[in-house]
Amino acid sequence: MRFRALSLAALASLSVVGIGWQMGAQLTASQQTLSAVPVAPAAHTGTAATVPNPTALGPAAPAATGSPAATTAPAAPAGAASGTFDGSVVQTRFGPVQVSVTIASGSITEVTALQLTNDGGRSVMISNQAAPILRSEVLTAQSAQVQNVSGATYTTHGYLTSLQAALDAAQF
Amino acid sequence: MSLATHPTKRAQRRTSVPRIHPNYRRRMRLADGLQIIAVVSVALVIAIFLADGGAARFGTPADAITSLGVVTGLVGTDLLLMMMLLAARLPSIDRAFGHDSAMALHQSLGKPALYLILGHGVLLTIGYSMVQPASVFAEVWIMLTTLPDMPLAFVGLGLLIAVVVTSLVVVRRRFRYEAWHLVHLLSYLAVLVSIPHQLSVGSLFREGSVQRYYWLALYVGVAGSIVLFRFIVPIVRSLRSQLVVKGVDPVARGVVSIRLSGRELRRLKARSGQFFIWRFWTPKLWWQAHPFSLSAAPTGNALRITVRGLGDASAALSALPKGTRVSFEGPYGLFTDFARTSPRIVLVAAGIGVAPIRSLLETATFAPGQATVILRSSTADDTYLVDELAHLCRVRGAELRIIAGKRSPGANSWLPADAVRARITLGTLVPKLREADVYICGPRRWTDEVVRDARSAGLPTRQIHFERFDW
């Protein structure tokens, strides 16, 4: 390659990449609506990382159960962080997903995925299909401490013979 | 004429700037433009990734690996498309680089493209498996079963690996050209089946986005070029030209000159030194196509090629009946006077490489005394078209040198052993070599040696033109 071609190509490429970089930076900046109150980085990034893809949004998200953020709930220290925080964009096979965490008085009240890539509608659909599953494959929480039972509507009468009634009757 | 031009040339030599042909400047502008487009196309796909917020996606190891996988896929695909374009016989590419250089570039891009695409698959699988988390093998299964169009993408990757591996094997073991060609066609299938997953997995090329249209336009452009210049143009030209075999003249054992006649051949804009890919429509030969160079300057109604047939084709070619229909792709190549940069010219040929040299000698621009023709052979007998060359040299005022003698085994030279011992080089053979364009045509290894010699004599790349053949 001759010098002229090389230098022009380098110049053009650098400009193109630079413009792309700028556009990306603006995009990222527009997604970052960080509140003024600093938030514990562990809670912030930790939660963002727990929702790496749409399939993991469910209760089964393994990291979510053990997330440090989930433990900050009970006693909110005075002046604890509040507000809505956008986590870093996590790249998934379905495209980038960004998680927004709403924190009130130190505890997380809401986690929202901002960027589910359903622009084409297709990825998300395929990501979260209900598929046949064996009974032995159904999620069973490690702790095995069931506090509530969800079943089709109990009547007052039905309740009396329900698992829920048994649990409620148990002294704990 | 020679008196009139001599002083100006001297003046230029004093400033040590050789006279550069205006064609060369035009050609270089085109070449520069194409190279810039190629480099910028790589930059552009990276920019597309960055504009989508890609730079922010290197925060965690999993993200970084995934992002890197996306980038390698983008760049690798861009290179693949570039390779296909280089092989699409685009007139502008042929004019700027010549068929030989374009194909050399095509070949040299093969491995990088494959590594990038392989990297794409591996990095994304690892990146995804880290997020999942799942083992890499489990992740492959998950990807195959849950991601849209993923089975096709894996098929494409497999085909690509197969094409590159067989290409290496074919080149090494010198398989038949036809077999290699057939396998090569699979690469088009590989590229084709990998398109759906690019559009459906991930959001980079999401529906309605500018980059999706750009990406699709790339594919359409490349596919259109291939269809147009590899199929439509050759078919139209072949039909229009109505080429038939007019006669076959024996030149030497296994070597024949084939005279062809047709109509409206000027519209092909063929030049001396160029080659076509020919197909002779006889029951034995119709299924194979061969690249052969013109051995005489083309006219409005006649073309001539000189051919050394190998094996079966040899007999079939020398027995071509009069009136056999001929179809062709071409003309291709930059082994022409169009590529000239200097006033003098040196034509170096070995074996059947004499064919394009012969046609070049016929029409190249040079004043009497400014051209040297060097024929190289093992013995004085196995040179072809010597009589014609001698005649042309006499008419045009060129010097003809025939250098016969075996190469010394192990010595890296294009000259016979005794010439090497006598320290003879291209520079000692040709007067004012620095002011000449050197055209070399012969077997691959031999050609490379001549090119090396010319370079070591101080000739810049633009003054060295060569065409190599393998079989």
Add this chain to the structure above:
Amino acid sequence: MPRSSNRPGGVAQNVNPAGPPNGDGGSGAITLRSMGTVLSIRFGGPVAPELGAQAREAVGSVFASWDTRFSLYRDDSELSRINRGELRLTQASPILRDCYAAALDWRDRTDGVFTPHRADGVLDLSGVVKALAIDEAGGALRGLGLVNWSLNAGGDILVAGDQAPGLDWVAGLVDPDDRGRTLAAVPLALPLRAVATSGSAERGDHIWTAVGDGASPYRQVSVFARDIVTADVLATTIVAGGEAALARSTETWPIEVLAVLRDSSLLATAGLRADRD
């Protein structure tokens, strides 16, 4: 399912083998009857008895007020008066109209599978009312400063905070084949803090199929969602709308679904499968 048993008492022991760390009597379930079912309120840590009583009071009054307005079992409810033609919708209370609007909105979002209009023409808002009541009751608990609690109204569950520090609330899903057993035990981790289950074999009071009677392919559908209204409406929708509704729901909303088919086989979204590794 080793922790399941046919006898309720046995279940209780099994599901709570050692007792949670905060397992003193103060944090047991508070139960109260309302809306034709029983509500269970639990707290994730010790709560002062007065606060517990306040919570019970608050939840009870929320449910009572919704029940008064919307029950079709009470002749004097606002909704019954509308259905009898005594009251025009335009004259109804803003709450009822909002509720009706919400139901209509869900009808649009579910392509008409979920509908507040019963086949016999009766306006039945119970499909959203219970969930809205749970939602409001949750707000009332938050208003009392309670952070860690769970609320179960007839099998529809909403939780907040943890059951114990660092431990998510866990919901069991009833096995329709044996209602004394559970099919799954699912932590109600962020962000899906609500679960609702609908069954075609149950009362079916708010389940109406879009076309004909169309026996649902699903005997029971549990939906985990971010809010209880979405969970409840979609569970109803999937039972009523069958496969198409299931596919569309999982595609459109960030939910997890476990469906029990007529032949007792299961369908589950990825999040409800046991970990692969």
